[in-house]
């Protein structure tokens with residue numbers, strides 16, 4: 001029973017099944033949008049479908065119990081498989097330990113055998129020469145008048161694949177750790193503001209930073225097309241009253257402090273922007289300039305009407321900046337309209353024009369903690385190292401035996417390579433041929 | 441400054457010529473034709489590379505300097521460059537110039553579509569801040585190298601199926617043994633798998649810097665994982681189970697379908713964070 005289970009878990013049949021299972025189910029999550037508010041799904045699907053999907057966590061399927069189970073099974077599969085492979089690799093890489101094993105020279109494995117009448121010292125010298133040309137330190141052993149030579153190269157390459165497999169465990173473990181103990185959220189700051197908490201994504205409330213983070217300065221550069229080119233927040237971190245760190249974050253260049261990572265995520269126009277709007281009463285000819293904060297209404301002169309600015313667009317459809325104005329008249333619905341710099345907008349008795357505005361940006365900083373990061377990073381490095389080991393290096397082994405027979409000294413050569421076996425054997429055959437012809 | 445799109449047009453013709461001459465050398469087994477095709481491929485590659493460099497310099501002159509790997513047009517041009525590059529690098533293992541025919545012909549098709557289609561905008565566009573990253577550049581390069589390997593493997597698998605199903609007639613009879621095609625497919629897929637692994641790792645490193653997370657299961661990421669798993673299954677089946685033949689060539693074709701879906705389908709059919717490419 002135990003044996004059967006072990007065989008199942010160390011089989012590549014299971015690996016292939018899991019690979020296809022993970023691939024096939026992953027498709028689902030790319031077709032059904034993940035992580036929307038749950039009410040949205042209730043609207044889209046009928047009650048029956050919704051409850052089935054809910055049971056299988058289809059709306060957050062990559063974190064569901066069954067998807068996690070697939071990944072856990074894959075991990076067990078890798079562990080079992082690696083444990084099974086290690087003895088084999090130890091065997092393959094320790095062939096130098098029993099150099100006098102005659103089984104190695106079984107006829108089926110020997111790539112060349114011949115007889116020579118030259119004296120043994122000359123043959124020894126040649127054998128050593130030939131093996132040294134292939135690997136640094138050949139092992140030479142004598143037993144019962146028989147001479148054994150062994151040389152090998154690139155032993156570590158055999159461990160490359162083990163490293164690749166183990167690296168997957170690291171990455172999966174890092175992912176799990178991040179899923180369980182990691183969190184992330186956002187801080188919105190206007191120049192000069194500071195924060196000691198941040199709001200978690202997915203509406204799970206706020207969390208203490210344990211220190212203060214101050215936004216000293218925010219700046220943004222634009223391309224000629226109006227597309228943002230670079231935005232940057234200058235930050236200072238104050239921990240227990242001491243300024244411990246000052247630095248800048250831009251997109252792709254985060255800052256780290258106490259295991260937290262600060263990424264420049266977004267920016268926008270803050271509510272603290274103030275606007276100057278010129279309002280002209282076209283009946284009386286009276287002109288005024290209103291200075292307004294966003295969403296704060298002010299009365300228009302000599303009337304019962306209030307005016308407010310609801311929103312600013314730095315570039316309204318290529319026309320330059322536009323603000324959304326709101327007229328609030330007693331017993332009437334709000335009148336909402338755009339106001340620009342280049343032209344007046346007429347509403348009733350008044351004509352409005354945007355005179356100027358004092359735009360304040362806010363910066364959106366993503367805060368995240370992921371204790372799985374070191375594992376994932378180690379996994380990446382192991383994986384690449386493993387591939388390099390097994391791709392660019394080959395484990396090659398050569399055995400050579402000289403023994404006395406009636407026909408003179410019999411020389412046998414055996415060769416083995418972990419890759420490109422055929423080419424390597426041909427090469428050794430060529431060398432052995434030169435040895436035989438005394439050309440070496 | 442020379443117009444890079446003009447150089448790309450020339451390249452398109454040169455690759456067509458190379459594919460044609462490779463085909464001739466394949467059918468008539470002429471060494472001299474092979475030499476001509478090879479010289480022409482290398483020349484095409486040189487012009488193609490010049491086009492990439494011109495475009496790169498040009499973007500700096502426009503004040504929006506970045507490697508030419510940032511929009512759909514640029515990625516298609518680079519994809520075809522990768523095809524020929526991978527072919528030239530792995531040429532020693534090529535049999536009967538099949539890799540040469542496939543690589544130059546696919547490159548020609550991609551470039552012809554890119555230059556002729558009105559849907560492909562060849563303007564140099566500025567880069568939004570998230571895309572200004574060396575990780576991203578490495579990511580794009582390794583992924584397209586991988587895609588190139590998989591494209592050649594896909595072509596070989598199709599030839600394999602042709603060979604197995606109707607081996608007696610005409611041009612197909614000239615194809616090398618099914619076993620040789622099978623081996624060549626496997627070699628291309630192993631190389632592609634390593635490159636795709638590198639591509640996913642560099643992509644994850646980029647995501648970690650730009651968005652503070654390695655992996656967010658957005659559709660593009662997920663589809664690249666699906667592709668990786670399909671080819672991973674291929675390699676394990678082949679190495680540990682010794683699976684060969686029609687079954688394996690179907691997996692190779694399935695894998696390439698996933699590649700195409702990752703590259704195009706996700707953008708045009710699904711939406712996601714990567715929607716710029």
Ligand code: HEM
Nearest residue numbers: 010011012015077078081161164165168630675676679680
């Ligand atoms: C995500 C997980 C895995 C990855 C990325 C992976 C990757 C690889 C790669 C790249 C190869 C080499 C293929 C080649 O040489 O062309 C390989 C070989 C192999 N894998 Fe995996 N593998 C995974 C899981 C597993 C599991 C779970 C098993 C166990 C059942 C397994 C068993 C093997 C074996 C036995 C070999 C052949 C090793 C050799 O020839 O030295 N792999 N794997």
